Amino acid sequence: MDPNAPLLPSDLEAANFYRGLESKPILVARSDRDVWEPIYGPYVYVKAKVLTPLGPHLLNRVWDKTVSVAMESYLEEQGVQYTGLTPLRIGVDGQNPPPAVILMGVRPGSLSREKGHEVAVHCHRILVQHNITDIHVQIRESAASLSGASLFKPSTIVNVAYNLRQPFSTSLGIPICNAATPHVEGTGGFFFTRNRKLFMVTARHVLFDPNTVENTQYEYKDGTGAGRINVMFMGKAAFDTRVQAIQDDIDRQNIALWEERVAYAETLEEDEDAAERKATQHALDEAKQAVGVFEKLQKDIERDWADETKRIIGHVVFSPRLDFGVGEGRYTEDWAVIEIHPNMISRLNFVGNVIDLGQIDAADLTKMINFTNPHSFKYPIDRLHRCRGILSDKEMLNPDPKTKDQDNEPTIMAIQNGNVSGLQVGRVNNIHSIVRRYYENLPGISSREVAVLPRTSKSGSYSRYKSGPFSRPGDSGAGVVAGDGKICGLLTVRRRRIHRNVGYCVHDPYRLHHRAHEPLRYRRRQFLSFGRGSRLKFSNGVLSPDLLNPVHSNGDIPHHRKRFSGIKRLQEEEDG
Structure with a gap:
């Protein structure tokens, strides 16, 4: 080994060097030449780091x-996007004292390891020039920003504001957008876990505009220098709409009118009017209580999330190129994977893949899902409709005869909670549609998707249960879930008027077709094959999430052991 060669951190070192620090920063480079080695045994073990003040020092x-002036001047000259320089001590528990370092932060993805090593060594030279010989420089990825509040855990019905809180909760239907284009909005699909991290899948075109972004595979790994694409929870329109909804509910309480009614009731002298006085006073008290809850919610939301930088929910880690007519089945491949930041969603507020049904009255929703036999759909006692597996092609082609629509025909009734449409019920067509799309940078090409039709063919205003479009622009990426909890796919909403009455979804967004994209198979396997203990299944060339129980009953995100066993089995199946 060349003693003068730069000592660059490996992927393992970069990810684990700062183990023990709550923020889990990624190491980019360091100026010292100390060898970092984990302890190997039944498990790989790394001693946890601790931070202490620098204390008295030259x-x-x-x-x-x-x-500090010399270092900043050099960093600016080199175009380094640094976020901070902090002298402190960092070591492992028991070291007395821990080594002193200059801990430099750089924006995630902005500095390669090679360039980082050059920067760290030069900054160390500046220290030596000032007779500081016992301090080295470490560079880690960080972003200096105000920490955003966590999303809400779905509320119980006793909370009068549960419906207003729902768009800000962790249930399915989270409005999202690329943080760089907050005017282009969509919806988060489903969650899955890997190595105790939480991920979300959505439609690729929600985050990568096909008309303006080059259609290539995207992959982000810490420390590689690839541009990081942050994902925002609620774009501008979505946020403004939800805040206005809270104000509208405050106005609907009409406190002034109830106060007038109470005053009027006090003037009534008949004994039978005592009930009127009691009822109006009770209504006024309830309205005032509701206004208090709504105003607090409004204040909390504007305080915590009005600043868009506080609404970063995660970042894109992988997305294959947008493609149509993929493989023998000619399916659409339109999906992206987002790593969720734990300060936004964690075991404290995450309840799994559930759709909050609170937007529609329980009796009404039950009839919408099965008008002729409402007893076949059991409304969940906690209002949360849980995902239970994947709808197979066989089940789609042969709907359960017990479930019928308003035309008394066997059908699969499905639910989605889109950013724009809110909670909607529709009918899954029992045959694939051929969908042809045109984008500025792509030729017209056909693929197969599943059509979701309006809930009923009855559209007149006379019908209490009249139906409109299943989805609208802005709902793309939302998960479509059958009445029995099986996942039907991800919405891919058309914008043309002729298609607005029909929603389309990618029936299985995780298909890995043999020979479809040979060069990409390894990369996909990295992100979408998780081994024993995860919630993914692979069979017949299809990789699909089994989200029956994505978290333990106590809300803990499971730890997946034997990480690479699934890759081996996947390779054996492909070879066979």
Whole structure:
């Protein structure tokens, strides 16, 4: 080994060097040449790092006016997107004292390891030039920003604001957008876990505009220098709409009118009017209580999330190119994977893949899902409709005869909670549609998707249960779930008027067709094959999530052991 060669961190070191720190930063480079080695045994073990103040040191005399100024001047000259320089001590528990370092933060994905090593070594030279010889420089990825509040855990019905809180909760139907284009909005699909991290899948075109973004595979890995694509929870329109909805509910309480009615009831003298006085006073008290809850919610939301930088929910880690007519089945491939940031969704507020049904009255929703036999659909006691597996092609082609629509025909009734449409019920067509799409940078091409029709063919205003379109622009990426909890796919909404009455969904967004994209198979396997203990299944060339129980009953995100066993089995099946 060349003693003068830069000592660059491996992927394992970069990801685990700062183990023990709550923010889990990624190491980019360091100026020292100490060998980092984990302890190998039944499991790979890394000693946890701890931070302590620098304390008395020669650096204290020259840092503010000399050393820090020289370092900043150099970093700006080199175009380094640094986020901070902090002198401190960092080591493992028991070290007394831990080594002193300059801990430099850089924006995620902005600095390669090679360039980072050059920067760290040069900054160390600046220290040596000022007779500071016992401090090295470490560079880690970080973003200096105000921490955003976590999303809400779905509320119980006793909370009068449960419906207003729902769009800000962790149930399915989270409005999302590319943080760089907050005016182009869509909806989050489903969650899955890998290595104790939480991920969300959505439609690719929600985050990568096909008309303006080059149609290539995207992959982000910490420390590689690839541009990071942040995903925002609620774009501008979605946020403004939800805040206005809270104000509208405050106005609907009409406190002034109830106060007038109470005053009027007090003037009534007949004994039988005592009930009127009691009822109006009770209604006024309830309205005031509701206004108090709504105003607090409005204040909390504007405080925590009005700043868009506080609404970053995660970042894209992988997306294959947008493609149509993929494989022998000619399916659409339109999906992207988002790594969810734990400060937004964690075991404290995550309840799994559930759709909150609270937007529609329980009795009404039950009849919408099965008008002729409402007892076949059991409304969940906690209002949360749980996902239970995947709808197979066989089940789609042969709907359960017990479930019938308003035309008394066997059908699969499905639910989605879109960013724009809200909670909607529709009928899954029992045959694939041929859909042809045209984008500026792509030729017209056909593929197969599943059509979801309006809930009923009855559209007149006389019908209490009249139906409209199943989805609208802005709902793309939302998960479509059957009445029995089986996942039907991800919405891919058309914008043309002729298609607005019919929603389309990618029936299985995780299909890996043999020979379809030979060069991409390894990369896909990295992100979508998780081994024993995960919630994914692979069979017949199809990789699909079994989201029956994505988290333990206590809300804990499971730890998946034997990480690479699934890849081996996948290879054996492909070879066979």
